[in-house]
Amino acid sequence: MTVMADRAPPPILAVTGLAKAFGRTRALKGVDFELVPGEIHALVGENGAGKSTLIRILAGDHAPDAGEIRLDGVPVRFAHPGDAIAGGVGFVHQIPAFVPDLSVSENYLLGLPYDRRRAGLIDWRAVHRDCREALARLGLVVDPRLPIRHLTAHQRQMVAVARAIRRQPKILVLDEVTASLSEPEVALLLGQISRLKRSGVAIVYVSHRLEEIFRVANRVTVLRDGLRVATLAVAGLTTEDVARHIVGSEAGDLFRREEVATIAGDATPRLAVAGLGDGRLAGIDLQVAAGEIVGLAGLGASGRSRLLRMLGGAAPCREGRILLDGVPCSYRSTRDALAQGVALVTEDRNTDGYVESLPIWQNVTLPWPHRFSHFGVLDLDRERREAAGAAERLGVKMPSIDASMTALSGGNQQKAIFARWVTGPVRLLLLDEPTHGVDIGSKAQIYDIVRGLAARGIAILVASSELEELEALCHRVLLLRGGTIDAQLAGAAITKDRILHNLLAAQ
């Protein structure tokens, strides 16, 4: 079904019959897509539906096998990413590219001319001011002189957005830019995007957060299995309508909230933390019982990820004590932590998530090199079989378990990484943004898996910027503010509104 707005202006971008295969995977099977000036057009679909492939072709990263792209009515073929940018199309990809050792400002202005003084010298003060102000409009306050590698994944994402806007594009394509942003940051970003739209910029907005689409988009195009299944005006639609198009059947109650009772706390907690700190975080006290799912909520750079990294051996803690099942423990690395049954799943799957040179199955079993060896002999068949079983249970969409991780769409990479913890001997699971970039159907699967792991007695501490996620999953939610945990919500008191209200009230 295709519903077009009456008397729509001529498209600034018209894509027809776009097709692309990767080996035997037909990522796009003849897709049409139109974008008009001054609209925000959402592009949605399950993980692996073909959204990023469409965007990568527009960006000149992939050559299409068939189809046509017209800009302002003129056929174009972008051979290199630079061509698209020169044609007035700006991109923010799921994992933006940066030069890690250059400063935030230099990355922000990459490829653009610098402000110069009379003698031709770069006016660094003006450059940094420009960068600082652009980031502040997106709610990010950082020193623009810092090397960009010091920024967190979501801060870098904001720099990528500011960079794309700075190039004054006619078309701006945003691929999953809010995946790890907290609510106030999302609001600032969506405000900025709406302003660009009002100034006539045409925006393609890819997101798995349907709620955002209803906040800003005019139209939505749904892709499924490499085909366009609908282009609809957003006004008058419900989330369930869009979800139905995405999954191709009645979506069921994907948004249901499980009744989660608070776990009685008489027994020795699986994790007990007292007075933990590292300078920026201080006096952190918390407990997680076996079988309990505890959430961590905070605004912006509240320290959620830092805390998880400290507990998972990825960052040093200078003060405090960590007890696992009542036994004091300390670990110097994630490997150390893993040996004690503590697994950290970070949000940055690109840098510490997977090994590109290994097939999917070895990425799934990566943390457990000794599990499949018997008297020093590796049982590769069993290892591969178990990995395949775990990936299948999580619905990882892949050409084969032997394929490379780079053959997976972003959300499927996330699920493949998650499959690790389904197979391994874990006592405490630390999850940072576990459904980053994952489609709504798969989210429900991941939630079920997390609940299943908790039911097996694993203690789970989960940080999420998606408050609905905490609401759906957690027995308790801890509120992290000013470098410490200053309140908690439990059981039925955990609602998105209440978490947000408490966090904002505490500002």
Ligand SMILES: Nc1ncnc2c1ncn2[C@@H]1O[C@H](COP(=O)(O)OP(=O)(O)OP(=O)(O)O)[C@@H](O)[C@H]1O
């Ligand atoms: N470089 C590649 N090599 C092989 N297969 C690929 C490659 N890139 C994408 N694919 C496959 O093409 C299909 C479409 O992937 P694409 O990344 O476009 O999906 P997507 O809709 O963006 O998903 P997500 O929401 O997970 O980001 C998937 O089946 C994916 O495995």
